[in-house]
Amino acid sequence: KNEVEQSPQNLTAQEGEFITINCSYSVGISALHWLQQHPGGGIVSLFMLSSGKKKHGRLIATINIQEKHSSLHITASHPRDSAVYICAVGTFGNEKLTFGTGTRLTIIP
């Protein structure tokens, strides 16, 4: 079973700051997902990656397969980025995703 750990659990930052959220996992993966959950519950898929780096607007996701580690970066953070960010991994031979407990991000104007 893959263990997924996220850090930090909570993060508060000022508007405009560069944000980094980390995800570590214990077993080799087939894919890693970053999800965003806003207050009220809805979840949006941000990225799915298995190697390298992906960028969408102000969001960047990177993964280091050898170190079993992924980071989600937010540049020029904005209060609307305030949400819970969830990392989830899929393992070869297991189609289910294993989810982390999430990082609660609060951006203060």
Place this chain on the structure above:
Amino acid sequence: ETGVTQTPRHLVMGMTNKKSLKCEQHLGHNAMYWYKQSAKKPLELMFVYSLEERVENNSVPSRFSPECPNSSHLFLHLHTLQPEDSALYLCASSQEWGSSYEQYFGPGTRLTVT
């Protein structure tokens, strides 16, 4: 209407009630999922349907009964629930069943069992 929709958005029920949660996806996906999200716990997969066949039942108590009448609709029938079943229930869909497919989530149903 696009994406994944869920009804109702909020539900309060007594332990002896019977109710159903409904999920509908307008994305042409072949896989649909039910997840449970409790406070301060990771998302827990409950059930997966692929092409209307149940492919995963994650040791869920029998008081939760899923139904998938077609590839666009998914139900979760609830009966004799316990207070610890209070949680956010999320439906999701993906093109196919598997961890390498992006999942699209509905807004969730906030369930309170009294």
